[in-house]
Amino acid sequence: MFHSIRLFVLSVMNIVQSNYTIMGNSLSQSSLTKKYVVALAGLFLITFLFVHLAINLLLLLPATDTFNVAAHFMGTNIIIKVFEVVLFSGIFIHIIYSLIVQVQNWMARPVRYKLENWSHTSPFSKFMIHTSVIIFIFLVFHLIEFYIETKFLGQIADVVIDGESYPDMGLKVITAFKIPIVVIGYILSFIVLGFHLHHGFQSAFQSLGLNHTKYTPTIKLLSTAVSIILAVGFIIIPLAIYFGNY
Amino acid sequence: MNIKLKIWRQENSKVKGKFIDYVLDNVSPGMSFLEMLDALNTKLIQEGGSPVAFEHDCREGICGSCGLYINGRPHGPGEKSTTCELHMRSFKDGDTIIVEPWRAKAFPVIRDLIVDRSGFDEILKAGGFISVNAGAAPEANSILVNKEVSEEAFDVATCIGCGACVAACKNASAMLFVSAKISQLAILPQGKVEAAQRVQAMVAKMDELGFGNCTNTYACEAECPKGIKVINIARMNREFFTAKVVSQKTT
């Protein structure tokens, strides 16, 4: 399927290229500038994921009150609201730039090999675009359910904590995580995210020019650690809720 | 040995090419891969066919002209060696060998297995030099270079520009080559003077020619016959960043 998508994109790009001079727009930015942007945005998204994970883990507390207050704080605090704009731009920029890079890379080899290269290299690095598509699909579902529905459509119950009324995000999450298909989809998405980051984290340092005989082995270890912590961290939540007494 | 070959045949850059099957008997394990192709061509000529066009020159791994994509690997099986250093003992009797040209938009096929690698020359012309007065040799100790630095520079300078990095890369990126050519000068005092313009000009030329972007898969490093390291790509990224942000010089 990817092959036909690739062919389609290539033909579109050929039309674009023959009708517009590529110079003078974001496509013409240097290959290295684009890599810097993808890497910086990617690293930023990783720091965000850690914050997100910390808050989600509050769900594992006996009562959802703390989580609800924290979620409310994240949804309303003015500084966090500014960061929300930064975050959405970060996701947007990461996706747009990585897609430009990917399409240009496809264009750089119009005729492919009969027998593809089997060089001994990092396997995860070869599937960044594939893992990213799954992450993107997850993001769409996730944003519909926990951003659009709750913020704009008001499809959420209220709960009173210490005399104040909060949207009951905790209940919404727990209800969702009682549905097997949601749990499975969620877990698979985060395994895939783990693959994306296993390559992505250390790769970002290389893209930023930070490769050093002394530090790079540590960065690679960190990359494994980061991907495992984030994937496992997010995955235990639906498991605990599905199998536990929430 | 009896060898079956699937070889890419293409008249010129304008027409489409295709794979043609050949069978070659009496291949000696001691033959080099290129001698085997010579034997095939002798046979083809005797039969009145047209010989397979392939590039070669030194046949001892130093000129970089012989690159072929053999059974899914640039320069075929074997670590840190060029096609001309590959011998038929690396294959078994009855093996099928698929031989393809380097495949990249920036390396159009000229004929059969020969591709046009003049893009590499263009990149070098853009900045892979130092502007010095080439008079008499300078006094040996007037510019001091410490041993580690000179060895590091020499290691990157062993790049023979064969294009295996581009061929191996899933993105047909030339960054290992370009970064080697940038690094060999950037780490020496003589090369520092023009470092900022050099990296910008060479990267711009590389992009313009349609090579892909690096996604840090490192197939290039795994296949480079001279063992050039991807740490040079990081150095190029760094040099590029400082050149863009810090340097007053632009191209």
Ligand code: HEM
């Ligand atoms: C929260 C989610 C995400 C995080 C934390 C993340 C993080 C990263 C990081 C750190 C890199 C490495 C950058 C580099 O090598 O310089 C990367 C690469 C990449 N990302 Fe993401 N990413 C996320 C989501 C996505 C999405 C949704 C897409 C696309 C739809 C995507 C597409 C890519 C692609 C194609 C690459 C490879 C780019 C390259 O190597 O040049 N990512 N990501």
Ligand code: FES
């Ligand atoms: S012919 Fe010169 S390197 Fe192979």
